[in-house]
Amino acid sequence: MSNITGGQISANLAENFQEIFKxxxxxxxxxxxxxxxxxxxxPCITACPTGIQIPKFIKKIASGNLKGSAKAILESNPIGASCARVCPTEELCEGACVLNNVSKPIAIGNLQRYATDWAMKQKEQLFEAGTQNGKKVAIIGSGPAGLSAARELSRLGYKVTIFEAEKEAGGLGRYGIVSFRLPKEVVEWEVQQIEQMGVEIKTNTRVxxxxxxxxxxxQYDRVxxxxxxxxVPNLGIEGEQFNGVYDAIxxxxSTKTSPLTESVVGKKVAVIGAGNTAIDAATTALRLGASNVQILYRRTRNEMTAYQFEYDFAxxxxxxxxxxxxxxxxxxxxxxEVVGLECIKMELGEAGLDGRQKPVPVDGSEFIIDLDIVIKAIGQSRYTELIEAFELNHTRGVVEVxxxxxxxxQEKVYACGDVIFGYGQGDAMVVSAAEQGKEVAKAIHQSFKLISAS
Known part of the structure; x- marks a missing residue:
């Protein structure tokens, strides 16, 4: 490492964040x-949360009709280009493929990417807004659920305004998924497709x-x-104030909004947690030049919430x-500055209310790991203050719907995506959020149809 100049290191780091699969x-x-x-x-259609007509879009690829293939995908999933990269297809559509019994499943995710990549290169607007019906809808958040709801509502004739607190639209895809899995250009294209339909996105606007x-x-007919x-919440242990303690999100x-730096090069890193975000944080640290990265989890591999392909990749x-x-x-x-992390070994005890065995400390098993950086990835906090500003019923920040x-x-307020995930409600996947955005749009439209009919 001592023979590599700073410029060379920076170039190497940038290469590490290029998309892995081309x-x-x-x-x-x-x-x-x-x-x-x-x-x-x-069965692959049934296994897809957004119900993409998979045989239809694949057949159009085989016949050379790539525009038709892309439209078939995006008709069902407004963020189909992102989902082609981040969906756990092994567990969903590909996992349900009938060919699993005789050979290997169709590479549905890669074919979906092939068609949507073609659409991105054409820079063609694939969908148009419907005839305006005079109704206005405000959407708070421009992540997968918000973008999906906006696209569908626009097609149904609603005037849609998205309020986004960040500088750029895209939410989780834009800021929370590593570039080597989901480049920002993909999310930007999906946002542009929706903006070109007349959806207004007010960034840097915090509700x-x-x-x-x-x-x-x-001011709006529906919200x-x-x-x-x-x-990520605090770990609740001594020493979280030291330099070198990071929130995984x-x-x-930072790798998607700022120039890559050499601050992690040669460092020893521990990531606390074993979900998909923990995996992303760990692989990000390695690609930033960390000499060693460990994921620490208080349960076993059987209880980890990260997808199998994420674990394999890490x-x-x-x-x-x-x-x-x-x-x-x-x-x-x-x-x-962080110089170490004191830990204790655990063992699994009796099952809790969630059905999982509770981890219990083993007396006298404390030990210290030499470290430079600790990254917290133990879940995420909720925007409880904003939820309560709308006077919505919720359970610890999970909105009841x-x-x-x-x-x-509240009669005029709907919710979708991660804000309704948790405690048995829904499944925290990008594709599930996209489907919920569609469901909200249909439900809002149906509510006005019922009002008109009465």
């Missing part, structure tokens, strides 16, 4: 598309600060809450895993 070639896509059996009652909840209720979740976000990248290990204290030096309509306890 996509299928034309020949590869056509060969794979022709493997599909085009099932009449295709509750720049405009109040009551103003939105008064959609698609605010996702917030920062902010750590990942292992391939060189991430180490310490199971049944919990942090008890962050150790710092006189300069206020009608399961059929996704309407909240």
């Amino acid at each position: 996509g299928m070639t034309k020949t590869e896509a056509i060969v794979e598309a022709n493997r599909c059996l085009y099932c009449y009652d295709a 509750g600060v720049d405009i109040s909840a009551q103003q939105l209720i008064d 959609v809450l698609a605010i996702g979740m917030g920062k 902010e750590f990942i976000k 292992k391939q990248d060189g991430v180490e895993f310490r199971w049944l290990t919990a942090p008890t204290r962050i150790v710092g030096n006189a300069n206020g 009608d399961k059929e309509t996704l309407k909240t306890s």
Whole structure:
């Protein structure tokens, strides 16, 4: 490392954040598309949360109709280009493919990417807004759920305004998923597709600060809450104030909003948690030049919430895993810098209310790991203050909604995405959020149809 100049290191880091898979070639896509059996009652469609007509879009690839293929995908999933990259297809559509029983499943995710990549290169507007019906809808948040709701509402004739607190629209896709899996250009294209339909996006606008909840209720016919979740909460242990302790969400976000730096090069890193965000933070640290990265989890691999393909990817990248290990204290030096992490071994005890065995400390098993950086990835906090500003019923920040309509306890307010995920409600996937955005749009439209009919 000592023989590499700063400029060379920076160039190497930038290369590390290029998208890993470059996509299928034309020949590869056509060969794979022709493997599909085009099932009449295709189980892959049922397994897709957005209900993409998978045999239809694959058949159009085989026949050379890439525009038709892309439209078939995006008709069902407004953020189909992102989902082609981040969906756990092994567990969803590909996992349901009938060919699993005889060979290997169709590479549905890669074919979806092939078609949507073609659409991005054409820079063609694929959908148009419907005839204006005079109704206005405000959407808070421009992540997967908010963008999906906006696209569908615009097609139904509503005047849609999105309020986004960040500088750029895109939410989780823009800021929270690492570039080597989801480049920002993909999300930007999806945002542009929606803006070109007449949807107004007000960035740098925080509801509750720049405009109040009551103003939105008064000024709009309906309001959609698609605010996702917030920062990672504190670990609740001594030493969290030391330099070198990071929030995983902010750590990942920094690689997508600022020039890459050499601040992690050669450092020893521990990531606390074992979800998808923890995996992203760990692989990000390695790609920033960390000499060693460990994921610490108080349960076992069987209980980790990260997808299997995420785990496999982290292992391939060189991430180490310490199971049944919990942090008890962050150790710092006189300069206020992290130098270690005190941990304790755990064992699984009786099952809790969620059905999972509770981790219990093993007496006398404390030990210290030499470290330079600690990254917290133990879930995310909720925007409870904003939720309560709308006077919505919620359970610890998880908004309560009608399961059929996704309407909240307030007549004019609907909610979708991560803000309604948790405690048995929904599934925290990008594709699920996209589907909920569609469901909200349909429910809002249906509510006005019922009013008109009465």
